[in-house]
Amino acid sequence: MTAEATGVRLDCDGPVATVTLCRPDVLNAQTPAMWRAMREFSRDLPGDVRVVIVRGEGRAFSAGLDLAVVGASGPDSFAELSTLPEADCADRIADLQGAFTWLHRPDVVSIAAVRGHAIGAGFQLALACDLRVLAEDAKLSMAEVTLGLVPDLAGTKRLVELVGYARALEICATGRRMDAVEADRVGLANLVVPGDELDDAVRDLAAALLAHDRDAVVEIKALLAGASGRSHAEQQRAEREAQTRQLRALAGHGE
Template identity: 55%
Template sequence: MTTVTAEARPHPHLRLAHEGAVLTVTLANPDERNAQTPSLWRALAEVAAAVDPGVRVVVLRAEGQSFSAGLHRGMLSPAGMVGEDNLLLTAAGDPKHLAGQIAVYQRAFVTWRALPAVVVAAVQGHAIGAGFQLALAADLRVLADDAVLAMRETSLGLVPDLGGTKPLVEAVGYARALEICATGRAVGAAEAAALGLANLVVPRADLEAGTDDLVAALLQAPEQALRELKAVLRTATASTPDQQCENERHAQARLLTAMVARRP
């Protein structure tokens, strides 16, 4: 695997590796269970926005025992954290400015699903709050059998606000999403698979290998067909039947035209 140089490392707690058509983005703060901060979100957004057009698959993974314990608790202290936005101070000011700040943070999550590349999250241990929402930002999820997903925002008097509510509702439906978020309960790997939150559950020791197998299968699909497929499926829930048929027609026409053009 070819790792990006240290000078290009976008954040002290983020590591990138690019090999062929695969970009691996790794949360690298295992001592704090990969807790997230605004500076990390900005770095993630910048990485997502700058993904090379030749990348076909992005893997979101994490070092250590947990995928991500969510928002760093220091962000909710009155003093805030050195070098980070003071969320409570911002919340005490202009509501429009606060909403604008949240919009900046959301880009670290929603940009992944908008990529032409297929994004795969490899999740082990805890994926709580912002960690759960980062996993939901991926198109596909491989969970270790020790994975625990939870939305704890409501127990703090808040709501999930990092782009996770739409993919959660799409995956499990409104009633189940409401129950998961309102109670803040843990969703284990087996239940996640049953609910459609996990595409694959593997033993913890096999998480890397299981993810690699899925990535390899994705790379076997013709590149343009896979890109068109992701785009077509992403529009399906929001489109009317007629609109979705139109989306399918246009995608298929582009693929057939390109196929004919390649023939001698």
């Protein structure tokens, strides 16, 4: 399907792929059709892609769930999901979560370029990325609670990992908005820049990632991503094993 039909597109330029939400007239509000398209992007990604940039057209990253889905009565509407058996409803949500979780892939580093609103599903999409560069006008909110819902697009674990349990609970349970200054202070932003410098800052970050050995970056991402679930001894063993693989590869003894 075309970007016009799904509201999202994938562009690849050598080792850099860009996912663009392209519904600027509604601040890139998201729909299940967009999520299905994004889930397929993982399968379409060329093998030489190392960095994935996620951005929104216009003045917002994403204002969250398109509220038309809330009030609709067709497939994937709240009304339709609420009638499903519990297991079927959970399976349907798992299918939609794939639009976000593929950005965790171990072989790429994902960067969210956030300007304006990143609300609800928009915030969770930014959290799905490994790194976040925020424009100074960014406004973040986990607003699902305001609809009587919970965040269900793989954002809760990432939020706790970044800001801790107590702050994550407060952010999610109140649905309040944070500006870029606070997001930076609590650890949600890697960088905050003026709005007119956002694209350049993201390109510079991508270039810095691409400047180094791909296998080393992949190994580093795996080490850090798994660190919270390992003991000190387990992490040290993982470091030794990763370094052994790198040394052998650099010496030409790899598989």
